[in-house]
Amino acid sequence: MVFMDIIAEIRRRHLVSKESISSIARDLKLSRPTVRKHLRSQSEPAYRRQKQPTPMLGTFQATLESWLQTERLLPKAQRRTARRLFEGLQAEGYRGAYDSVQRFVQRWKAAKPGPALTQAYVPLAFAPGEVCQFDWSHEHVELNGVMQTVKVAHFRLAFSRQMFVVAYPRETQEMVFDAHNRAFAFFGGVPQRMVYDNLKAVVDTIFTGKERLFNRRFMVLANHYLFEPVACTPASGWEKGQVENQVGNVREWLFTPLARFASFEALNTWLATRCRELAERKHPLTPERSIAACFIDERPALRPITAPFDGYVEHMLRVSSTCLVVLDRNRYSVPAEFAGRAVSLRCTAAEIRVVADGAMIAQHARRFGRDQLICDPWHYLPILERKPGALRNGVPFREWELPLAIQLVRDHILKQPKGDRAFVELLMMAREVGLEPLQVACELVLDGNVVTASVVMNEMRRLLAPTQPMALSVPDMLKLQREPLADCARYDHLRGASRVLH
Template identity: 75%
Template sequence: MLSMDIIAEIRRRHLVSGESISAIARSLNLSRPTVRKHLHSTAAPVYERQQQPAPKLGEFQSTLEAWLTTEQHLPKAQRRTARRLYEGLQVEGYRGAYDSVQRFVKQWKTCKARPAATQAFVPLVFAPGDACQFDWSHEQVEIAGVVQTVKVAHFRLSYSRQMFVAAYPRETQEMVFDAHNRAFTFFGGVPQRLIYDNLKAVVEAILVGKERTFNRRFMAMANHYLFEPVACTPASGWEKGQVENQVGNVREWLFTPMARFASFADLNDWLATRCQELAQRKHPTDTGQCIAECFAHERAHLRAISATFDGYVEQMLRVSSTCLVRVDRNRYSVPAEWAGKVVSVRCSATEVRIVAAGQVIAEHLRRFGRDQLVCDPWHYLPVLEKKPGALRNGAPFVEWDLPASIKQVRERLLKQPRGDRAFVELLLVARDAGLEPLQVACELALECGVVSGSLVMNELRRLIAPTRPPQLSLPEQLQLRVEPLADCQRYEQLRGTHYVH
């Protein structure tokens, strides 16, 4: 294919200078048919390669096509990108370039995909600290050896493009509150507006146009942090297109291949670290800076956080006769004196608090399985006073993780007559004194070789007895000049005077 300058020279020499085709061909080392062909060419030549050669990909094309055919039936979130397919081929022995894989995947998807209608959008511009976009996504993660679908909360500052993500087992309102607390702490402040879908945790009713009835508890959080909530038009994801695009990117960057962690805490710590690392990427519009540099500028425009919002969801429940309340298919213990009464149960993302009479009467770490029993043995101590036999088979006490010395003393006492009552009396004293003095008392009793309730109680009382105050040293002005003598005859005088025979 001749370049445009050679074609122009051929035309000038023949049409202007009058040179023959043979002379031009000899001079430019071209064939006469080629010269004759380009005498009438006025447009630039267009070269289109019909097929891009990919010699190293050739033997792997069948494997790649098999993968694509299999994954086209999977949900879009579980399909591998061209980059992940390239990495898979490298494991299989492929040593070619990524571009060859990318072109093949693009051509294959173009042949399989249906033509889609093109939509037009208006580019958006945001001021520093003006807006932040929020969305949820569902990702596959292995937690403590169990593969499960987790809900990932996505935040994205619209000006700097700084992102923050956090994973949760559920997509409930208390998780939304906790995600906001984490995000604002990560950002170091609060933007003026937050843009949402019409999710139930935020919006209760969709009215005409942009009018919404927001959830009252959610508005309590918005009022606490002083940001304005904005709900998108239904089915109009482009109104928060940045975070919509982030969902796909984060899935490729962080959750492909599948992430594996021991707990949600470890996963969220890793996600926060990765958000900081990914901020070193170039800003999509201001290419002269990275996202971290733009975020440093935007942070100064965020509203400072005065206090963290207490993000719990409250419900009123009646305590059962077994001193339990049922929360989200799990049961949590309550002090025995509240059995049969109504209490307030406040659930956050990480804990369950039971409140009554204006005070927190019980706190438990929240569980997310099913049919789990979460008991605090101290809650059942008043019941043991009346029913000490429950010590042997009561669920709170069978699984009680006590120090080894206390367990040994309990096993020995339960083999003795009325030993269960003796051990309950030890627990009643330890409720105020703590388990550490009881542990020391049990160790002392085991060293003696004789274990009885009275012996352990005696050691325990001795350990918790208040120390004798030190002897006071009085100043000279308060000391007696003449100390009284101990004279028993004085009492005899009193006895002789007042005693009537």
């Protein structure tokens, strides 16, 4: 390819230095017609590719053009590429080359450009404490040595640009509630408005324009914190552009390279620390100040938090005959007296609470994954009164991590006649007073030579017996001046009197 510097050299050597065309052509290894052509030109040469004939495609052009015309009206993700169109033509009998199809598609699209207009936006300004934007993103982390895709909740105050991010295993509504509690605690207050996508946890129905039917339980959250929820127009991410940009930046700042932590708690603690550190960057509108400094100005405009929101999602379930309720394919135990009854299961991001008759009857740490069994052995203790044999093979009791002294005593007692029932009696007593007295009693019994349930029971009763009252100090005025003496001869006198009466 001949560039403008070569053309300039040719013209300079011939027109200024009066060098011959043959000499220039020989020196630059060009043909003399090429040298003459560039002597006549003063602009950069343009090379035009000749239109190549497509004899094999000719009979299929109408089919290809009809496909392009039909797919032009579809979303971009649903349109076929030139390669897929080529494969479709092959199924119709086309035996030509792929290049012919590719060039035809390019020319057709160039002749019919879509409505690709440059978007124009209006600069926005926000008052302190006025708006906070919310969004989700999916990130890859390593937790306890296992690669996982976590869901990250993003918050961003529009005035100060202060951000807050927190990670969860899912995007369910209880995670949204917990994320709001954490974000408002991090910010130290609540903004006037919260801007969202039309996610299911927030919006139930989308009407024309900005009108929305918000989720009933989500509105309880909004009423608790007294903020106004605002839902964006569908496919209009620019309405919350700050948090949209934050998603890409956070992926680069916090999750590249791969983040590795032992648990979600450790990950979220680190994310909160990094949010504070990143706030030391310059504010985009006032570069002379940091985001942290602007956040200090915005914090007084946030509404104070009176109490955190109890962000649970409620499910009505029936307890199985094995005293279990099922949530997300994981089973949680319930006290045995509620077997077969309907209960309310209130799940949050971190725990499961089972409620019946207005009172909480069970509480478990929430588990994620599938087919896990979470049992509290105390829930099954009433069943052991009727079926003490279940103590040996019952799953809740086999996995029960008791103190070592209690385990040793249990192993001794279970080897004795009717040991199952005897140890159940010890557990029934421990349910009323706690495991600590039972543990101390077992330690005392193990120091001796006899290990039986009755000895352990006796030790527990001694430990739980009320303490003797302290000796009272009697004032001198109440003390006896002359204490009476015991005289057993008085009884002999009474015996003599009885003989007289007979």
